[in-house]
Amino acid sequence: MKSVKVYGPGCKRCATTEKMVRDAAAKLGIDVAIEKVTDAKSIAMAGVMSTPGIAVDGKLVHAGGLPDQARLEQWLGA
Amino acid sequence: MTTETHEFVPNHETPNWVWYASILSAAVLGWLAYGQLVPFSQWVTGLFPVARDSHTGEAIAFFAYDVPKVLLLLTGIVFVTGVLRSWFSPEKTRAILAGKREILGYPLAALLGVLTPFCSCSSVPLFIGFVSAGVPLGVTFSFLIAGPMVGPVGLGLLYGLVGWQIATIYLVFGFSIATVAGYVMGKMGLERYLQDWVRELNAGPVGDLPQIEVTFVDRLKIGVEQVREIVGKVWVWVLIGIGIGALIHGYVPEAMMLKIMGGDAWWSVPAAVVVGVPMYTNAAGVIPIVEALLGKGAALGTTLAFMMSVIALSLPEMIILKQVLTLRLIAIFIAVVSAGILATGYLFNFLL
Numbered sequence A: 001m002k003s004v005k006v007y008g009p010g011c012k013r014c015a016t017t018e019k020m021v022r023d024a025a026a027k028l029g030i031d032v033a034i035e036k037v038t039d040a041k042s043i044a045m046a047g048v049m050s051t052p053g054i055a056v057d058g059k060l061v062h063a064g065g066l067p068d069q070a071r072l073e074q075w076l077g078a
Numbered sequence B: 001m002t003t004e005t006h007e008f009v010p011n012h013e014t015p016n017w018v019w020y021a022s023i024l025s026a027a028v029l030g031w032l033a034y035g036q037l038v039p040f041s042q043w044v045t046g047l048f049p050v051a052r053d054s055h056t057g058e059a060i061a062f063f064a065y066d067v068p069k070v071l072l073l074l075t076g077i078v079f080v081t082g083v084l085r086s087w088f089s090p091e092k093t094r095a096i097l098a099g100k101r102e103i104l105g106y107p108l109a110a111l112l113g114v115l116t117p118f119c120s121c122s123s124v125p126l127f128i129g130f131v132s133a134g135v136p137l138g139v140t141f142s143f144l145i146a147g148p149m150v151g152p153v154g155l156g157l158l159y160g161l162v163g164w165q166i167a168t169i170y171l172v173f174g175f176s177i178a179t180v181a182g183y184v185m186g187k188m189g190l191e192r193y194l195q196d197w198v199r200e201l202n203a204g205p206v207g208d209l210p211q212i213e214v215t216f217v218d219r220l221k222i223g224v225e226q227v228r229e230i231v232g233k234v235w236v237w238v239l240i241g242i243g244i245g246a247l248i249h250g251y252v253p254e255a256m257m258l259k260i261m262g263g264d265a266w267w268s269v270p271a272a273v274v275v276g277v278p279m280y281t282n283a284a285g286v287i288p289i290v291e292a293l294l295g296k297g298a299a300l301g302t303t304l305a306f307m308m309s310v311i312a313l314s315l316p317e318m319i320i321l322k323q324v325l326t327l328r329l330i331a332i333f334i335a336v337v338s339a340g341i342l343a344t345g346y347l348f349n350f351l352l
Helices: A012-028 A040-045 A069-077 B003-007 B016-035 B037-046 B055-085 B090-097 B105-115 B120-132 B137-149 B152-161 B164-187 B196-200 B216-251 B254-261 B268-276 B283-295 B300-312 B315-321 B327-351
Strands: A002-007 A032-037 A053-056 A059-063
Touching: A002 A012, A012 A032, A012 A069, A040 B120, A053 A069, A059 A069, B016 B037, B016 B055, B016 B216, B037 B055, B055 B152, B055 B216, B055 B283, B090 B105, B090 B120, B090 B137, B105 B137, B105 B164, B120 B137, B120 B196, B120 B315, B137 B164, B137 B300, B152 B164, B152 B283, B164 B300, B164 B327, B216 B283, B254 B268, B268 B300, B268 B327, B283 B300, B300 B327, B315 B327
Parallel strands: A002 A032
Antiparallel strands: A002 A053, A053 A059
16 A cells, blocks of 8 residues: 655646546556645645645655656556 | 556657657747738638727727737747746755845846746745745745746737837836845845744755656657646636727727826826736736737836736735735735835836
8 A cells, every 4th residue: 555645735736636646556556545735834844845746655756747647657656 | 668567658659759840840830820910810800790990890800819819929938938947946946045145146036936937826835945945035035026027928928919128128127126025025034924833944844856857858748738738727818818908909098098097197006006916817818908008008107017016916826825924924025016016117107
């Protein structure tokens, strides 16, 4: 079980990112627990300055803009 | 890499030359279309059973000319900006600005504010990220004001719709306001007016992102992605803005415009700011209105003040910043920036 955090205050891109993570995990057959972090303070504390940000198992892998599909699968699969 | 993982990355199979060729042909097509704007608008206007020089005919002609023009310009500007900004990131900008207390920090922050990609939805984490990593508050404000104030979309459209002279004036004064307003706020020592929890975050954690190699084609993709996202979002505002511009162009008598937005009425500059701040649109939506106002004889200073306050001071942005700034600091922020806008407006009404 991987834990994935999606950081974003709730803009459209953040919702899209969450869906991309979900789809990628389903495609790879990986069990993930996705948590959406929308609170500005928690986002900042995680070191994310441009949203959406993604952390996999506590490690920040992406910040700013939609993630690249191939890279997303790499992060989840690692 | 196994064949199995290869299946997952269809994007990377598009050869580079396809990218170059598509973008080059899109640019050429856009260029050719841009040359046909006048015949196109005449053709569209001719479809309506109204005289060309009637109020309605003028309004239709304005609309039919401006819509394709603004959309073409917008697409080009957003693409080029997206590609250029892919060399910058908030993380790099923060590293450059951290601890910059000397006076050069302010214009540098304003410049980086224009070049760094960030969307207003992440202005709160960005603000905290800057302040907690030791970027001085005033420098952070210069950064935050310059971003929207002298954004490439506004400047590019101003250049295309109104002319290079006014675009240059706007660039110089918008940039100066961002620099000076940040400097003034920096000197005021406003740290105590941050929300408590922000002040307590000293030297927040710096996100450690893995380095990813970005190819030139990746940058082109970022540009295309930006076009899809931004043009897909703002086209409604563009149509509304051009619609209002068309009504002004077709129906508002020049004498009335001179009375309301002429240079002689001393109250016209502050009135333009008061009307502009609550107006929520973006640069792409407001420039066609500016074009119509100037065409009808509105004073340059008044129009500049209107445009700047619409673009640089917006209520939704203030509501977002309320999470990190106290009301008092927001009021100071609005007051300082408005003072700069008012000064610019009066200066040009006085000079011209």
